[in-house]
Amino acid sequence: MKKEDCLERRAELAPLDVIRVETGLSRYPIHRLAKQGRIAIELRETTEEGETALWWEVSHNSRYGQPGPLAYKLDTLVVNRRIEAAGRPIPRYIRLGSLKEIARELGLGGDTMLVKRTLLQNAFAAITARICYRTRDGAERRIEVGDTRYAVVFTGETLPDGRTADAVYIVLHDFYREILDHALTRPLDYDYLKELPPASQRLYEVVSYALFAALKNDRPRARLAYSEFCRLAPLARHFEWERARVQMAKIHTPHRKSGYLAGVEFEATTDREGRPDWTMMYEPGPKARAEHLAFTTRGGPVMPAIEPPPAPPEPLLLAEAPPTAVAPDPTGLAAELVARGMSRAVAAELVREFPEERLRHQIEVVDWLRETKPKRIKDVGAYLADAIRKDFAAPAGFKSRAERAEAEVTARAQQEQQEQARQAEAHARASEARVRAYWEALPPERRATLEAEALAGADPADRAAYAAAAGPARRLLQVGLREAHIRRLLGLPTVE
Numbered sequence: 050m051k052k053e054d055c056l057e058r059r060a061e062l063a064p065l066d067v068i069r070v071e072t073g074l075s076r077y078p079i080h081r082l083a084k085q086g087r088i089a090i091e092l093r094e095t096t097e098e099g100e101t102a103l104w105w106e107v108s109h110n111s112r113y114g115q116p117g118p119l120a121y122k123l124d125t126l127v128v129n130r131r132i133e134a135a136g137r138p139i140p141r142y143i144r145l146g147s148l149k150e151i152a153r154e155l156g157l158g159g160d161t162m163l164v165k166r167t168l169l170q171n172a173f174a175a176i177t178a179r180i181c182y183r184t185r186d187g188a189e190r191r192i193e194v195g196d197t198r199y200a201v202v203f204t205g206e207t208l209p210d211g212r213t214a215d216a217v218y219i220v221l222h223d224f225y226r227e228i229l230d231h232a233l234t235r236p237l238d239y240d241y242l243k244e245l246p247p248a249s250q251r252l253y254e255v256v257s258y259a260l261f262a263a264l265k266n267d268r269p270r271a272r273l274a275y276s277e278f279c280r281l282a283p284l285a286r287h288f289e290w291e292r293a294r295v296q297m298a299k300i301h302t303p304h305r306k307s308g309y310l311a312g313v314e315f316e317a318t319t320d321r322e323g324r325p326d327w328t329m330m331y332e333p334g335p336k337a338r339a340e341h342l343a344f345t346t347r348g349g350p351v352m353p354a355i356e357p358p359p360a361p362p363e364p365l366l367l368a369e370a371p372p373t374a375v376a377p378d379p380t381g382l383a384a385e386l387v388a389r390g391m392s393r394a395v396a397a398e399l400v401r402e403f404p405e406e407r408l409r410h411q412i413e414v415v416d417w418l419r420e421t422k423p424k425r426i427k428d429v430g431a432y433l434a435d436a437i438r439k440d441f442a443a444p445a446g447f448k449s450r451a452e453r454a455e456a457e458v459t460a461r462a463q464q465e466q467q468e469q470a471r472q473a474e475a476h477a478r479a480s481e482a483r484v485r486a487y488w489e490a491l492p493p494e495r496r497a498t499l500e501a502e503a504l505a506g507a508d509p510a511d512r513a514a515y516a517a518a519a520g521p522a523r524r525l526l527q528v529g530l531r532e533a534h535i536r537r538l539l540g541l542p543t544v545e
Contacts, residue, residue: 065343068239069133070125073182073232074198074225075254077105078283079174080121082247086438087115088283089402103180110173113166118247119155120170125250126243127154128171128219132229139229142208143199145217165203168217172201184231198225236344241307241336249303251282260333264341275327276320285438288325288394290317292431297329308336324394382408389415390430399437411436413450414443421446480541487535500527503534 081088094103109115116124131143145151148161157163179193199219206214221229237257242250255278259271275293279286287293294315304310311334320326333341382405386396389412399408415433418425426432435441448456491499504512507530515526536543 066239067236069234071232073228080116106177108175113169116170116174120167121247143219168201182232194224248300260337270330270332273329308334310334484532484535503530
């Protein structure tokens, strides 16, 4: 049996649940795929003349937060499915179903509050863009927009036409309806989309352009720049090979297991700014070939002739490589990060992406760990970068520099007080010893005279108390008057 016949047989045995997705907006990122943090979504391209060829920026509502992985799944699996089912021309109102139904589709059980928040995240994701897209009749359209894609109306609320919503609806905005009605669509395997984690699903959406083009033109592999995927996903871009390799290995694994990709290779290169980059070369696997065959033969859903993202340039040979410009030494926070083992590129990225307060806090924590638990961190630079990105909580026992400085000031003050008390006690003992020595050196006849002088020189109140006292009390008062008189003779401070 020929290879093509085997693939056709496989497609018959495992028919695809096809979903057709518009190609005007879907190629650009709207959602943050990382589970935590925030990532800036902004794409800009200019022509050689300096004119803006592409501008794509997505901002989020601070109350509901940036649309994340769940919002991405909701848009691609629920909203897109309902839009496709509505047919064309696309109606203004799209019924999604109840919050419970949506939660079940997303595998959330009965967490309707999470679904509601996620819907609002998507509804308030504002797009500012200047882009071109190709219509189904082959024409090219350019749009410039500042709007959200749709509004959301919950069950029991009033739709713009005055009706009461019997379920959750989205109300499509004009520019989005225009794109949905006129832009080219492309088929994807809906069941496969549902199985994939968000980052792997996004790779499927992005690389399918290049894979189908390679299969159509009988090329053994498709090419996609690592930097381009990070830009379109969007994902944090790494400039160190090992970090990039680990990041993409997790994303590639589901596609290799499913047979969508038969092989993946990386080829080192640089981007336009001379920074490290890698060309990812994909060999289509049996699933990709079966999809291509199902989508392009026997009256199946046709894969439109959409131009894939431009392939990255071939890596330059060493002899052809342009001289590397000497980068200026990092300054400020970037210099502090580099001094702790971080690469300049990663340090510059973190300084751009995160507030100064977070960076300084994590630097303090790492310095404290290196001092108190030196064996805990093996790669300081990598650990610090991860701590900044994930905003690690401070370990038990950690105190900031300010707290440690305050504790040191308090400890020094206590030490000074203790030292002053010790010195005062020593002076008091020395004074008592001088008074005692002075008294013991006097002959008996001189002692009687001194006691008479002490009584005569005492305050009237002390003399009256002495005269009124008797027995041991009188003797104690006499000793006190005598020692006070000797202190005056020796120039020593009096005792209160």
